[in-house]
Amino acid sequence: MASLIFSVAALFQVPILLINAVAILSEDRFLARVGWSNAQQASEPSFGGGSMQDTTSVKYKMINLINSVRTLMRLPLIGVNVVMMFFLFFL
Numbered sequence: 001m002a003s004l005i006f007s008v009a010a011l012f013q014v015p016i017l018l019i020n021a022v023a024i025l026s027e028d029r030f031l032a033r034v035g036w037s038n039a040q041q042a043s044e045p046s047f048g049g050g051s052m053q054d055t056t057s058v059k060y061k062m063i064n065l066i067n068s069v070r071t072l073m074r075l076p077l078i079g080v081n082v083v084m085m086f087f088l089f090f091l
Helices: 002-023 027-034 058-072 074-090
Strands: none
Touching (some): 058 074
C-alpha cells in the first residue's frame, strides 16, 4: 500500500517540478541567449513600419507560456511547494 501512495504522489510531483523549472528560468541569463527573450517579442513595428510578427508560431506561443507561468504561478507555486514538502517529509 505504501508504494501505491508514493506512486500517486509522483504523479503530482512531476507537473509541479516541471512548472518550477519553467518558473525559475532567468530571462537575462538563459532565455536571451537562446533567443526566447520577451524583449525580442516586444519589438513589433508601429504604423506598418515592417512586417508583423507571426503570432501563430510555436516559438511565440512558448515565449508567452513561459512569461505567463513566471508571472501568474509565482505565488501559488510557493504554497504548492510547501504542501508538497510537508507531504513528502511527514509521510
